Amino acid sequence: MSTTGRKTPQLVAERRYPKKSKATKPMASKTATKPRKPVKQRGFLGRILFGILGLIRAVLNWILRLIWAFVWRISLVCAVILGLAVGYTTLTLPPVEELFDGRARGSVTLLDASGSVFAWRGDQFGGAVTASSVSPHLKNAIISTEDRRFYQHFGLSPRGIASAVRINLREGRGPLSGHGGSTLTQQTAKLLCLGVDYDPKLWKNETAYEADCRQGSLARKAKEAIYSMAMEVKYSKDEILTVYINRAFLGAGARGFEAAAQRYFGKSAAQVAPNEAAMLAGLLVAPTRYAPTNNLGRSQARAATVVRLMEEQGYLSAQQAADAQTQPATLSQAAQAKAGGYFADWVMTTGPDFFMGDTTEDVIIRTTLDQRIQRAAESAMKEIFETKVKEGSEAQAAIVIMSADGAVRAMVGGRQTQVSGAFNRATMAKRQPGSSFKPFVYAAALDIGRSPLDLIEDAPYCVHVPGSGEYCPKNYDKKYHGTVTLTEALMRSYNIPAVKLAQEVGLETIRKVAADFGIDSDLAQGPALALGASEASLLEMTGAYAGILNGGSAVTPYGLIELKLLGSDAPLMSATGGIGERVIQQETAEELTWMMHQVVTSGTGARSRLPDRDSAGKTGTSQAAKDALFIGFTADYVAGVWMGYDNNTPLSGVTGSGLPAEIWHAAMVRVHEGLPTHVLPMRAPDPNEGQVLGTPSRQNGTGRTQNAIQSLLEGIFGKSEGAGTTENTQDRALR
Structure with a gap:
């Protein structure tokens, strides 16, 4: 085929069907618009007002653009600084295992003559437990009471903070006074004192140290927020909860939920039932006030509130909650001794301070106390004062019972028998x-x-x-x-x-x-x-x-028979008294x-x-x-x-x-009951x-x-x- 330079026509298929002819209608232009209303001509004053408004609008837009430019730059700088602060703090955090036991001093556990625990002194630490090893009821009680959104937030809860500020203002306090809206992470940061250890050279005593750790200034809150977010970066949620479980103070010298469970119920934190878990979690709001050894009824009432919260949040069934409400937790026999009273206080004065009040170790002391005889002495005093002393009398009494070798078996130092430090x-x-x-x-x-x-x-x-x-x-x-x-x-x-x-x-x-x-x-x-x-x-x-x-x-x-360190079989001290010269x-x-x-x-x-x-x-x-x-x-x-x-x-x-002889008689009748003559x-x-x-x-x-x-x-x-x-x-x- 030859080409001639002429343009080859495009090959197309034949139209299969002829195109129907239509009457053509004039098409409306796509660009056609509705006719505009005639613009009303502004007067001279109108044009001036319109110009002023336009100028104001332009100035406002310029100011807003300037503010926005300033805000996003400052926000970016703050975010960078915050990120650097959180990152640096994260690098300074120790391994989580080092944060469990933060006591500045040790504990003293007192055993009676038969080897049973009857009193504690100092800060008792029951041993490290984890969020997964404690009773699920205890874990749920803590979360439902202290921070129900613990597993959702990043260490801070803006909603919780806003709610706390609103409540504080409504109650007539400052925005940062009273309710703090703190998360469990923030509470853990407080317990760690933001990583600052107790130094007796810097603080007068532990009380002053803890007060400093709990202060609520704005600067302190900012540091706490940074530390909390750093913890969220460094540790898992369960690790943070584990630190909290081990370090929280729960009254009566108990540090951590394991120590509290042992002290109040005589069992491990892994074994507590819902009613006991509720009582332990209820202590967090005010440990000393709600400690069951101080006021069991008040502690049980607080536990009832915790049980209700657990039921509302789905942690307890209706039947479990009803059982916990109708059968509130009660104290173990050792806890009912109210920290050993006068006898324990006296024994603590008979040894060296570095093993007693100032100890940094965990000390075990076996004593001469016979709890049966102690109960006999207390019961005798109570009977005489209730039956033979007029109501309202301020008369006091004291009792000492010992063996012939000087081993003190019971001691009552006043009418209020179940006390400590009196x-x-x-x-x-x-x-x-x-x-x-x-x-x-x-x-x-x-x-x-x-x-x-x-x-x-x-x-x-x-x-x-x-x-x-x-x-x-x-x-x-x-x-x-x-x-x-x-x-x-x-x-x-x-x-x-x-x-x-x-x-x-x-x-x-x-x-x-x-x-x-x-x-x-x-x-x-x-x-x-x-x-x-x-x-x-x-x-x-x-x-x-x-x-x-x-x-x-x-x-x-x-009163002291033997003193040794926890975990050691070798006694460091033996009996401090006994029979001497004729x-x-x-x-x-x-x-x-x-x-x-x-x-x-x-x-x-x-x-x-x-x-x-x-x-x-x-x-x-x-x-x-x-x-x-x-x-x-x-x-x-x-x-x-x-x-x-x-x-x-x-x-x-x-x-x-008279009455002293009657108290003696009442006590010794009880002491000798069942004993051979x-x-x-x-x-x-x-x-x-x-x-x-x-x-x-x-x-x-x-x-x-x-x-x-x-x-x-x-x-x-x-x-x-x-x-x-x-x-x-x-x-x-x-x-």
Whole structure:
């Protein structure tokens, strides 16, 4: 085919169907528009106004563009700075395992004589647990109570902050005062004090340190926000929750939910039921206020609120919630002891500070406490005050019970028995023991050869005291009783014979005997020493009586048996007390015990007499009746009871033979319940011994005298029980 330069026509298929002809219609132009209304011509003023508005609009647009340019640049700079701050903080965060135990000091766990936990001191850390190892109910209770959107936010909750600000303003506070809208991450950041460890050089104490960590200034809030976001970058949500679970303070010295579960319920945090989990989570709002050891009812009410929140958020079924509400959590037996009370406080003072209050280690202390005897002492005091003391009385009392070797088995330091850190009247109060001091006068006399049946004259008597003039003692009943035996003088608690005997034996000898028996207080120098004018603690006096029971050897009261570090089997300390050197002869101690037995059977201590076993003791009423005591013992235990007012107000109508003897009786009946009867180690004097008046009738305990003493003895002890006692008055003022 040849080409001619002509344009080749395009090849197209033939049209299969002919095109139908249509009547052509004039097509409207696509660009056609509706006719405009004629523009109304503005007047001169209109044109000026329109120009001004346009100028204003242009200026506003320029300002807005300028602000926007400024804002987005500043925002970008702030975002970069924030990112750098979060990034830098992230790099400084330690491995999560190092954040679990943040205590500045360790804990002390106290075990009773059988090895059971009865008290804690210091910051207790139960061991590290994780968010996955604790009970699911506990994890859900924490989240539903503290931060229901914990798994959705990035460490901060703008919605929560806005809600908190609104509530604060509505309640009349500043926007940052009161509710904080903090997330669990932010609360964890507070617990970590934003990574700043406690330094005693920078803070006065731990309280000041924690207060600084919780401050709510704007600058602090900004640092907290950065630290929280850094934690979200560094750790997973469960790791953050794990740190919180291990570091949260939950009252009663418990740090972390494992320690709290052990302290309040005696079980692991992995085992708590919904009602227990709700109680633990409820503590977070105010640990000390809602601690079940402080107020169980208040803690249960708070737990009920947590249960309701858990049900509303789907963590508990209706049946589970109903069960938790109708069966609220209760305390374990150890928790019911309310931190061990006075005994635990006392034991904590008997060891070195670096193992006690200032310890940085976890310490285990085994003690002499017998919780059965402790409960007996507390119950006895409660019974007497409820039944024989008038309502509203401010009278106080204290009890100490120990074994003959000085091992303290129970201690009550006041009417409020379940306390911690309170004033302990059994150990801290130094009060006059009154006539309960007289056994040491008679011990000194018996030890140099006097007999319990020796006679002494109860008649007007004065002693010249250099620098003070004449000292003329009087008996409690203001009477004189003529010739009496030493036993009767002690049994009736006559004052004149005691002062005479002290002058005969020598005041220095009596001071030495009392001091050797463990009365460490300054002892009076004058003849009033024989009547208990010196001051001593109830613990000292009870320990001295234990020396009489054990045959005449001194004892040092003690409560600590063994101290060791947690996880170690080797003890670092052993018992801090026990039996010491002999003070008086065993024969002397046994005869003195017999004399004190007469005090209980026929003398001023008749109200203390036990129904099924022998006992011995002595009443005591201080000058002006400011203090009333009864101290006594059986073959098994020694117990001392004191009663008085903290402000030294005299006791009206109350003596040692009254309510103190009744408390002693009530306590010792409970203590000896179910125990076999043992013979009291006492020795009755030979009726042939005795000296009417004058020098000792025995030399080293071997002398013999008139048979006439036997009839005199029978005449004395043949009288009705308690008849003629000078201290056996009715207790009126406290009834």
